Amino acid sequence: MPWRLAPETLPMIMTEPVRRKPSKVPEQPAAEVAPAPVPVEEMVLVKRARLGDLSAYDELVRRYQERIYATLYHMTSNHEDANDLAQEAFIKAFQALKSFKGGSSFYTWVYRIAVNKTINFLKQRKNKSQMSLDDLDFNAEHDPDLVALISEKTPRREANLAELQEKLNAAMQKLSEPHRLVVTLHDVQGLSHEEIAKIMDCNIGTVRSRLFYARQQMQAYLSDYLK
Amino acid sequence: MSPDKENFELLRRLFALKRHEQPPPGYFNSFSQQVLFRIRAGELGADSAPWENWLTSKLQRLWLAFETKPILAGVFGAGVCALLISGVIYSERMSSAPPVAFAPEPQAAAVPVQMADRSLFESANPSTMGGIPLQSSVSVFDGIPMPQSKLVNWSVPPSN
Numbered sequence: 001m002p003w004r005l006a007p008e009t010l011p012m013i014m015t016e017p018v019r020r021k022p023s024k025v026p027e028q029p030a031a032e033v034a035p036a037p038v039p040v041e042e043m044v045l046v047k048r049a050r051l052g053d054l055s056a057y058d059e060l061v062r063r064y065q066e067r068i069y070a071t072l073y074h075m076t077s078n079h080e081d082a083n084d085l086a087q088e089a090f091i092k093a094f095q096a097l098k099s100f101k102g103g104s105s106f107y108t109w110v111y112r113i114a115v116n117k118t119i120n121f122l123k124q125r126k127n128k129s130q131m132s133l134d135d136l137d138f139n140a141e142h143d144p145d146l147v148a149l150i151s152e153k154t155p156r157r158e159a160n161l162a163e164l165q166e167k168l169n170a171a172m173q174k175l176s177e178p179h180r181l182v183v184t185l186h187d188v189q190g191l192s193h194e195e196i197a198k199i200m201d202c203n204i205g206t207v208r209s210r211l212f213y214a215r216q217q218m219q220a221y222l223s224d225y226l227k
Numbered sequence: 228m229s230p231d232k233e234n235f236e237l238l239r240r241l242f243a244l245k246r247h248e249q250p251p252p253g254y255f256n257s258f259s260q261q262v263l264f265r266i267r268a269g270e271l272g273a274d275s276a277p278w279e280n281w282l283t284s285k286l287q288r289l290w291l292a293f294e295t296k297p298i299l300a301g302v303f304g305a306g307v308c309a310l311l312i313s314g315v316i317y318s319e320r321m322s323s324a325p326p327v328a329f330a331p332e333p334q335a336a337a338v339p340v341q342m343a344d345r346s347l348f349e350s351a352n353p354s355t356m357g358g359i360p361l362q363s364s365v366s367v368f369d370g371i372p373m374p375q376s377k378l379v380n381w382s383v384p385p386s387n
Binding site for chain 2 (some may be wrong): 080094134135137168
């Protein structure tokens with residue numbers, strides 16, 4: 001049965017206790033970034049949108065569409081699914097604007113809706129191996145991290161970027177949804193542990209432990225490319 | 228540096244690849260408009276049937292697939308052209324094929340009627356054969372007696 005949760009009260013799946021504790025939780029490398037105050041202009045836009053002003057909501061969508069889409073795309077590894085889910089998340093957020101009390105930023109709130117929707121979708125998706133990957137931009141070939149990765153004298157030298165992309169996405173799809181979400185938000189999108197904890201409605205320790213476990217899993221799945 | 232950290236460092240480099248995955252150019256230009264369109268459509272058509280919503284969703288998904296994958300649009304176009312051409316060829320074959328003849332009804336066949344008289348009978352009562360033409364060399368005009376030709380000795384009177 002699909003989850004139908006009020007965005008403000010999110011007993012999300014991510015709040016469940018960690019089943020497999022990692023052997024070691026790494027030190028936090030950097031201090032957590034303090035949460036940014038909610039921009040006044042954003043609240044003005046939210047109030048206008050709540051009154052039915054679609055131009056204000058259009059502005060809000062434009063602000064966050066890329067980040068929301070990217071998160072959902074990395075979770076699904078499927079462009080069409082990510083597009084559908086992102087649109088539905090923004091539609092649901094608009095319909096639920098009256099329940100948004102401003103306790104968190106609009107961005108975090110929409111993020112929760114989108115993530116909840118995506119996790120429900122992934123649980124119901126029958127064919128988990130279906131991927132529809134976005135193309136790599138032209139900067140990928142010149143990225144120093146990637147150049148170093150594929151130019152070293154290792155077996156992965158033979159692999160081109162497209163193959164790496166496919167293997168990486170396939171490995172991510174093997175992770176459980178909460179672990180995939182943590183890796184996506186932290187290692188791909190660069191969010192802090194605290195921001196992730198807010199989005200996932202869990203404590204920072206859970207975020208760290210999940211991140212460590214997910215990295216270990218990814219390391220095992222991609223061992224041929226990480227030697 | 229521990230092996231784990233070393234491997235995580237390589238993993239971190241590999242994750243850089245994910246940041247280079249980008250949707251098709253111009254994708255975000257119309258994204259918010261699509262969201263607003265669906266919001267308006269939802270407000271206007273809140274009472275619409277579920278199958279309409281399903282159909283709209285599927286069509287939007289198909290259109291998106293065409294936008295993002297031109298090769299898919301090409302394959303779809305080629306398929307439509309192939310269907311059109313095969314339809315034209317099939318219809319031409321059907322029109323050039325000889326008309327299918329139906330055997331006369333057993334009752335009618337059992338009655339010994341001479342062909343000429345039968346033709347006359349049929350022409351006088353077309354409904355008895357269901358309006359289906361018979362495939363034979365007998366024409367409906369065969370029963371009409373042709374005027375007999377006679378030789379006429381006609382001479383022009385001499386002029387004065």
